[in-house]
Amino acid sequence: MTGTLNLTELREGGAQDLIEVSRIMEEAFDPRFGEAWTSAQCLGMLSLPGVWLVIASFDGQDVGFALARAIAGEAELLLLATRPAARRRGVAGALLRAIVAEAQARGVAQLHLEVRAGNDAVRLYRREGFEKVGERKNYYRGKMGQAFDAHTYARELR
Template structure:
């Protein structure tokens, strides 16, 4: 697919619905990994949490903003941060949106003095290839952390990447 003109902007509580909508489309319901709006708002109220929204251009002539097509949610504490959620709407994947979001998150982290970015992912999640391609290295594992709808247990893998 072709690349997409994209706007990245900081989000706030008014964008929780947009993030929730992207998650509903992007996260496979068999894993139960999508957060509810209440969960998003609860975490977003905490210190050090940032929401980044990726928007595709809106309709020509319309005065509304762009269409939310992706987001990243991070939490920073001192010189470390965690990428809590990253999602891109399925019909906008493979256009560089996730990569743009990760690069922006890393730039924000660097500007805030963060030296390490962490994340956690289910062991069979294909996103592992994406994260390793962006410099994340596995640093830990939580056995049987995730449960699929069929009851099967999956490990959680933790990854980290130096910033700067």
């Protein structure tokens, strides 16, 4: 993948997509930070009410996904990942905007997320209107046991 990505499809995902979601996470998340979920965690989350998965594809290949849940007028972006080869081509922004649009369609007033301190994704979240609202010390546990802080962000949707 070179040049500008022409995103051809954003589609609703489901349990049938979890093998590819796991592959994307394996490529996208550096294991030293402990951010990736297992397939079992993703499947368990998908079985809950108010949870949705969006898959981004380009030229027939899944290049990213976002997982979110809504409950009681609020929503949380649980995971967002893009394959390294598809980064900086608008995939993550398109996925995030799809999550925002679906959350709004579900009547959500505020969308939350948390991200590892120092993660480059913070630029995207700020550009899309999210503001830092908190911090979780030592939230992530890396592969070698090291701890990493998480920052919480929120965006009003109404």
